[in-house]
Amino acid sequence: MRKWGLSFFGAAGLVVLIFGIAGCQRHPQEKRKLVIMGIDSGTWTIISPLVQAGKMPNFQHLIEQGASGELITFRRTHISPVLWTSMLTGKHPDKTGIKGFISAKGFPVNSTMRKVKDLAEILSEQGYRVGFVGFWASWPAEKVRGWMVSDLLSLGRYKDSGPELNYRTMDYSYLLNLKETTYPEDFIKEIYPLLLSPDQVPRESFEKLAAFNDQEWDRFQKIQLVSREDFESLLKFSLVSDLNFQRVALYLAEQKKPEVLAVYFEGPDIVGHFFWKYMEPEYFTKAPARDLERFRDTLRNYYQLMDGYLGELIQASGPDTAFLIVSDHGMKRVSKEGAVGLQSGAHTQSRVNGIIIFSGPGIKKGQRIQAPRILDLTPTALYYLGLPVGEDMDGKVLTEAFSEDFLKSHPVERIRSYDQKPRSLKEQRSPLDRELVNKLKSIGYIR
Numbered sequence: 231m232r233k234w235g236l237s238f239f240g241a242a243g244l245v246v247l248i249f250g251i252a253g254c255q256r257h258p259q260e261k262r263k264l265v266i267m268g269i270d271s272g273t274w275t276i277i278s279p280l281v282q283a284g285k286m287p288n289f290q291h292l293i294e295q296g297a298s299g300e301l302i303t304f305r306r307t308h309i310s311p312v313l314w315t316s317m318l319t320g321k322h323p324d325k326t327g328i329k330g331f332i333s334a335k336g337f338p339v340n341s342t343m344r345k346v347k348d349l350a351e352i353l354s355e356q357g358y359r360v361g362f363v364g365f366w367a368s369w370p371a372e373k374v375r376g377w378m379v380s381d382l383l384s385l386g387r388y389k390d391s392g393p394e395l396n397y398r399t400m401d402y403s404y405l406l407n408l409k410e411t412t413y414p415e416d417f418i419k420e421i422y423p424l425l426l427s428p429d430q431v432p433r434e435s436f437e438k439l440a441a442f443n444d445q446e447w448d449r450f451q452k453i454q455l456v457s458r459e460d461f462e463s464l465l466k467f468s469l470v471s472d473l474n475f476q477r478v479a480l481y482l483a484e485q486k487k488p489e490v491l492a493v494y495f496e497g498p499d500i501v502g503h504f505f506w507k508y509m510e511p512e513y514f515t516k517a518p519a520r521d522l523e524r525f526r527d528t529l530r531n532y533y534q535l536m537d538g539y540l541g542e543l544i545q546a547s548g549p550d551t552a553f554l555i556v557s558d559h560g561m562k563r564v565s566k567e568g569a570v571g572l573q574s575g576a577h578t579q580s581r582v583n584g585i586i587i588f589s590g591p592g593i594k595k596g597q598r599i600q601a602p603r604i605l606d607l608t609p610t611a612l613y614y615l616g617l618p619v620g621e622d623m624d625g626k627v628l629t630e631a632f633s634e635d636f637l638k639s640h641p642v643e644r645i646r647s648y649d650q651k652p653r654s655l656k657e658q659r660s661p662l663d664r665e666l667v668n669k670l671k672s673i674g675y676i677r
């Protein structure tokens with residue numbers, strides 16, 4: 231009797247367990263691992279020659295082992311939060327509600343204004359553990375199964391910054407007092423010791439990007455505010471922001487091991503806009519000889535830095551992890567000097583496509599993906615992870631990236647929508663709105 235009772239409850243428990251697991255995720259036996267690396271303005275024009283010269287070995291490895299192509303961006307807009315939101319939802323801006331840097335009500339867009347679920351939310355609901363770091367308009371950090379680090383983490387110091395938050399010091403302690411910078415809310419305390427303030431970044435790190443004599447280094451160290459008239463300030467704060475995102479991403483990969491990790495880097499965009507002219511000086515008004523000497527390779531160096539970050543992420547992730555590298559658009563030399571203010575690299579004068587590199591178990595080796603679009607990122611990631619694609623998504627699964635075996639054993643599944651009801655959140659204003667606007671103005675994104 232007693233024996234029978236035990237095994238009965240044991241069996242019942244097992245049934246409950248099986249149903250419990252099946253109810254929260256679709257293919258628990260096949261949970262795959264994915265790292266998404268978002269590189270703003272990542273462009274083949276710079277990557278291809280570096281790969282050919284053996285200077286981006288990690289990119290080279292993924293390109294050779296996986297599928298890649300020129301990622302077609304939107305024609306009508308080149309605005310980062312719009313593009314990244316559409317990439318991470320698979321939906322056009324009229325559906326996402328994120329249509330510019332600034333909302334209809336006149337303040338910087340944020341995650342409360344997004345009308346549909348993004349990849350992090352969908353994956354969380356489907357039982358994946360995620361870590362997302364630094365994507366545009368991700369404040370307030372949404373509730374996910376895992377960790378969300380919003381873009382508020384990366385603010386540099388911009389002209390006319392708010393004195394109330396003490397941005398003028400080189401210290402990031404103000405982050406500890408902000409709400410919803412991360413999810414869980416307390417995660418900011420955990421990662422705060424990892425964050426380097428600009429004066430903690432060693433000279434060698436900057437010397438990998440540009441040359442400094444002692445006097446130049448002295449001046450560089452004293453830069454406390456970002457302004458586009460001072461190209462070195464842009465370089466300084468781009469590196470600090472990307473370095474901190476990388477440190478948080480590595481921490482997540484090593485300590486928390488989310489199944490899907492996604493991290494965003496903005497530096498290639500900012501550095502590309504302002505340092506392109508040193509890379510191709512023959513097309514521009516002659517720069518001072520010393521500047522040419524110091525910055526000729528800065529943009530290329532920055533891409534090599536990204537390659538190093540990729541290498542670290544590969545090291546920190548398991549061998550069965552797939553990597554998906556994407557950019558929102560590419561960049562090219564401005565067609566007429568002075569046409570885009572002080573910028574020498576641009577993506578506003580015509581459509582400049584970005585990059586996609588996808589490599590891992592189940593992905594075709596050495597495959598060229600024909601005509602992928604930024605809207606295809608989310609459907610493709612969902613498919614890879616064994617989840618259905620929403621019929622209301624505007625992108626499609628990039629099936630040609632996958633091996634025949636994978637395609638055969640994994641038919642594309644669809645559901646009507648992940649947004650059964652509209653995602654209606656009360657619109658909030660971030661405590662750093664003024665800072666965000668200053669950032670956009672300092673770089674020249676808005677006037």
Ligand SMILES: [Zn+2]
Nearest residue numbers: 271499503577
């Ligand atoms: Zn840009």
